[in-house]
Amino acid sequence: MKNMQHTNFWKKYMTNAQLDLSIARYTKVPVTWAEGSYVPEFNKLYFIMEGEGFVKVNGKIYYPKPGDLYLLPAGSTQAYGTLNGHNTFGKYWCHFSSKVNDAHLFQIIHAPVFIQPDNPELLIQKFKQLVFYSEKGDLSSSFRIHSILFEIMADFIEESNEIYFNFRTVPSFEKMEKVLQYIESYLHDSLSVEDLARIAGFHPNYFISVFKRYTGLSPIQFINRQRMERAKHLLVFTDQSVSGIADSLGLEVSYFSRMFREQLGFSPKNYREMISRSGATSTPKKLRMDTEPDYFKDKTDLPE
CATH class of the missing domain: 2.60.120.280 (Regulatory protein AraC)
Structure with a gap:
């Protein structure tokens, strides 16, 4: 591929x-x-x-x-x-x-x-x-x-x-792509639904509906999810302090730590320690299908 x-x-x-x-x-x-x-x-x-x-x-x-x-x-x-x-x-x-x-x-x-x-x-x-x-x-x-x-x-x-x-066969592809690029570039800023809707050229209520249909999340949920993804990367691959990472995302450290724990089940510090101990580059084993049911019958009554 x-x-x-x-x-x-x-x-x-x-x-x-x-x-x-x-x-x-x-x-x-x-x-x-x-x-x-x-x-x-x-x-x-x-x-x-x-x-x-x-x-x-x-x-x-x-x-x-x-x-x-x-x-x-x-x-x-x-x-x-x-x-x-x-x-x-x-x-x-x-x-x-x-x-x-x-x-x-x-x-x-x-x-x-x-x-x-x-x-x-x-x-x-x-x-x-x-x-x-x-x-x-x-x-x-x-x-x-x-x-x-x-x-x-x-x-x-x-x-x-x-x-x-x-x-581009997906409706509103280019508009949504602009919104996502904007979110990625300005994760550290205060992002409002109104601003994002304006970029897409949609009414805010309609924008929320379209965004959730494509991502499964509201715009605010998606933004916070992306912030936590970036935080995970910074915790694993840099030596930045937790407070420094929170600051780089435009969040108060206490709010950042609470959000991180709610989404991942660990505090930022514990997450960093856990990944460090387990090895960040380890690769999971490939799953196999080793068994099959005992009974199968060929079907000849449906000539498709």
Whole structure:
């Protein structure tokens, strides 16, 4: 994946992504599997296990091979069909919706149509789990479904070399970008909602609504969160005193210490000592999925 530089705002914005699974199955498709040009309102993932066929996306024809993982986004013009009679696709597949606030995820993230996963066996395991939990339908399964679907999409993004972002499809991108840049530059000042709304060209009440929709926080909450992020950095990577850090953020030291404790659960001094003891550059171990449910059945009744 290409290295992309974004503000903390847009990182926060992307964490608002919602992936909602509608169906997941394994299918050995019939010879009648075909659809002419149409525009689905949902996204598809096809993980090809065997056979031959084609998919057409926005006028370009692809011939998936076993081991390919295809992402067919909502809103694209699509078609598909079989080739050469009876050697049809056997594939894991799912349909899901994806939104970030009011925008479609794949209007913001532009991804390739397919990848060849680095670890197909692990991907098979994840699809089997996705199928299994989608059929259970209980409360805990809904959490597992979201987790697995996010993992599959994270793998797709990480293993793609053609990913790029187009935040200008997001309403008010440029205005909100100006606001965030201003906040970053003037964290040490007294920032008012009225001033920020004026920069965006919005009425203050409307500005608060837009800001919270994109960040999940009110402007004041976001400003204080950014102040604590900067404070964390200064505590770890500089020798500045707690009072000096508070002053650099335009805060009284007592108020700064109370806010820091409320947000992180530690006093600034204790946080610095804890990070110093644990090592600020330590890297957490990568999580694994070592187990899968015992029971999986291939489904042949849904030729998607």
